Amino acid sequence: SQTIHQWPATLVQPVGSPLSLECTVEGTSNPNLYWYRQAAGRGLQLLFYSVGIGQISSEVPQNLSASRPQDRQFILSSKKLLLSDSGFYLCAWSPGQAEKLFFGSGTQLSVL
Amino acid sequence: GQSLEQPSEVTAVEGAIVQINCTYQTSGFYGLSWYQQHDGGAPTFLSYNALDGLEETGRFSSFLSRSDSYGYLLLQELQMKDSASYFCAVGGGTGGFKTIFGAGTRLFVKA
Numbered sequence: 001s002q003t004i005h006q007w008p009a010t011l012v013q014p015v016g017s018p019l020s021l022e023c024t025v026e027g028t029s030n031p032n033l034y035w036y037r038q039a040a041g042r043g044l045q046l047l048f049y050s051v052g053i054g055q056i057s058s059e060v061p062q063n064l065s066a067s068r069p070q071d072r073q074f075i076l077s078s079k080k081l082l083l084s085d086s087g088f089y090l091c092a093w094s095p096g097q098a099e100k101l102f103f104g105s106g107t108q109l110s111v112l
Numbered sequence: 113g114q115s116l117e118q119p120s121e122v123t124a125v126e127g128a129i130v131q132i133n134c135t136y137q138t139s140g141f142y143g144l145s146w147y148q149q150h151d152g153g154a155p156t157f158l159s160y161n162a163l164d165g166l167e168e169t170g171r172f173s174s175f176l177s178r179s180d181s182y183g184y185l186l187l188q189e190l191q192m193k194d195s196a197s198y199f200c201a202v203g204g205g206t207g208g209f210k211t212i213f214g215a216g217t218r219l220f221v222k223a
Contacts, residue, residue: 032209043199043215044155051209059210090154094211099143099162099203101211103154 002027006091006104013111019064019078021107023091026072031093033074034101035066038088050074086111114138114204116214123220124190132185132217134200142208144176144183147199149216155199159185187219195221 006023013019025031032051036044037060046059048066056066063082067075074091091104116136124130136144143162147155161167161176161183173186187194197216204210 034211036213044201044213046210046212049209049211051207057210094209099145099160100157101145101147101155101201102157106154 002093002102004091004093004102004104006107008107009105010108011110013081013109015083015111016080019076019081019085019109021076021089021091021109023074023076023104024072025093028072028093028095030071031095033068034092034094035074035076036090036092038090040088044090047076081111083111085109114202114210114212116200116202116212118198118200118214118217120215121218121220123222125222126190126192128190129186129188130190130219132187132198132200132219134183134185134214136181136183136200136202136214138181138202138204138212140204140206140208141178141181142203144174145201145203145211146172146174146185147201147213149197149199151196158198190221192221192223195219 003026034049035047038044049057050068065077089107092101094101118134145160146158149155159174166175171188176183197218199213199216201211201213
């Protein structure tokens, strides 16, 4: 069966520090991968998605970037965090045309 | 671009039926899906419609009308554990891989 791993569960970072969140999928090949951010009590904002290694579509460039160095690995990064980067970050994967997304458990990021 | 609208809150009593509506605008529509999210948790998939009509999965059903750019999620025999946020999401863009979510509907189930 397929599983998605996302870590850490919580993260507290000072303003201006770098960020690296990693997500890996097991049990499938060539998944479509997604990064979303959710503010408290709000909807999911699509940040990046990838349909293959090295292929990244950016929806909200700002000071975030994403990379897909391996087929089942998706990394979200920032060189300098802003206060506005705080939120619940969710990684997800889908097998096909995004008819069904499977989410990781999320990372609660607090930038102080 | 893509956008979705759904009510912010719905309240219903245990055992009742509730319908959560969703209207959308998108280019290259590939399907409408629904997700449930409990506080502090990740969204979980509930249902998906690519074609017009009703899809039934246990107590949950989802409906789609592509000509009206409209869909709804129907929850029957409501239980307290159904209290959660419900999101509609639309797949679009080139190849249908770009999935955008609505702002979510908070469902409160009362005893």
